[in-house]
Amino acid sequence: MKKTYKIAVLPGDGVGPEVTAQSVKVLETVSEKYGHDFVFKEGLIGAAAIVKTKNPLPEETLELCRRSDAVLFGAVGDPMFDNNPGAKIRPEQGLLKLRKSLNLFANLRPVKVYPDLMDLSPLKNDRIKHVDLLVVRELTGGIYFGEPRKRKDGGTTAIDTSVYMKSEIERAAKIAFDLAMRRKKKVTSVDKANVLETSRLWRKTVGEVAVKYPAVVLTHLFVDNAAMQIIKRPADFDVILTENMFGDILTDEASVIAGSIGLLPSASIGDEYALYEPIHGAFNRAAGKNIANPIGAILSDAMMLKISFHLQKEASAIEGAVEKFISDGFRTMDIADKNTHRSKILGTGETGNKISVYIFN
Ligand code: IPM
Numbered sequence: 001m002k003k004t005y006k007i008a009v010l011p012g013d014g015v016g017p018e019v020t021a022q023s024v025k026v027l028e029t030v031s032e033k034y035g036h037d038f039v040f041k042e043g044l045i046g047a048a049a050i051v052k053t054k055n056p057l058p059e060e061t062l063e064l065c066r067r068s069d070a071v072l073f074g075a076v077g078d079p080m081f082d083n084n085p086g087a088k089i090r091p092e093q094g095l096l097k098l099r100k101s102l103n104l105f106a107n108l109r110p111v112k113v114y115p116d117l118m119d120l121s122p123l124k125n126d127r128i129k130h131v132d133l134l135v136v137r138e139l140t141g142g143i144y145f146g147e148p149r150k151r152k153d154g155g156t157t158a159i160d161t162s163v164y165m166k167s168e169i170e171r172a173a174k175i176a177f178d179l180a181m182r183r184k185k186k187v188t189s190v191d192k193a194n195v196l197e198t199s200r201l202w203r204k205t206v207g208e209v210a211v212k213y214p215a216v217v218l219t220h221l222f223v224d225n226a227a228m229q230i231i232k233r234p235a236d237f238d239v240i241l242t243e244n245m246f247g248d249i250l251t252d253e254a255s256v257i258a259g260s261i262g263l264l265p266s267a268s269i270g271d272e273y274a275l276y277e278p279i280h281g282a283f284n285r286a287a288g289k290n291i292a293n294p295i296g297a298i299l300s301d302a303m304m305l306k307i308s309f310h311l312q313k314e315a316s317a318i319e320g321a322v323e324k325f326i327s328d329g330f331r332t333m334d335i336a337d338k339n340t341h342r343s344k345i346l347g348t349g350e351t352g353n354k355i356s357v358y359i360f361n
């Protein structure tokens with residue numbers, strides 16, 4: 001009997017709905033071509049959910065995710081909240097609570113360079129041409145979740161707390177080392193162990209996990225230095241393992257290597273559930289204009305097929321179609337330049353259509 005894959009789709013805010021519509025379109029193409037049964041169910045999250053239910057992550061959405069085999073996520077965020085530091089309910093809480101509730105403790109963010117897009121990067125071609133790195137960002141600990149987080153002294157003092165347990169560092173590190181074993185066998189662990197206690201525990205624990213992987217070469221870098229080295233010699237990195245906030249910052253930085261943050265997919269995994277999303281945010285200014293790049297979302301499909309469903313051939317078909325789209329000269333606005341002919345610049349929906357055609361043929 002044909003296996004049914006249940007996929008929860010959480011479009012969220014800004015360009016989220018447009019790009020997830022393309023990832024669904026691409027999965028429908030894959031199901032038609034390869035004979036799979038993907039069933040999609042939509043849920044509310046972020047500002048869209050606050051408007052309808054006053055809750056950035058309604059219980060119904062969480063239940064939907066728990067009942068599904070994988071989650072496809074768009075983006076959350078709205079300037080209405082960004083410009084109001086006093087807002088108690090915020091769209092981002094929806095995503096953070098979802099990560100925590102589903103125990104998605106490792107976020108995988110691969111960065112690759114497409115030869116035809118190298119000129120988009122502010123970095124020199126010869127530095128980036130061999131870049132193939134993967135950031136493993138711890139996703140459910142650190143300063144994002146530690147308690148207390150509050151105001152005191154009548155609101156004039158603010159406190160956030162960074163907490164890491166050894167077990168949390170271990171499980172993220174194991175994922176990084178396991179992935180490194182299937183790649184170039186190098187792990188760079190990033191911390192701030194010269195200043196932070198959590199980082200000293202981080203460094204010690206990662207060193208202990210490394211003992212079980214004698215084939216992998218482990219290097220430690222302080223985060224300030226890592227920020228510099230990623231730009232100076234990005235091709236030297238294989239797997240970068242780091243804590244939650246450092247990973248948030250370093251992956252935006254690393255995305256400039258690829259030329260546009262719109263190209264990059266991610267997977268957030270745990271022991272039981274997995275969520276897939278482009279690494280870009282809601283980009284509200286572009287919402288509804290059919291100009292957002294859906295490639296990050298579409299490549300997130302490929303990660304889902306590989307990691308959650310073990311459909312390698314189908315994942316490769318998506319990746320191959322994206323490569324062909326680019327090498328045939330098609331561009332979305334963010335990856336076009338002055339030499340791109342107008343007829344080659346496609347909208348969000350047309351990009352999804354074109355990539356679907358490449359997959360099918
Ligand atoms: C990301 C985003 C989120 C984060 C926000 C939207 C909460 O920036 O996924 O990188 O900070 O983790």
Ligand code: MN
Pocket residue numbers: 248249252
């Ligand atoms: Mn981020």
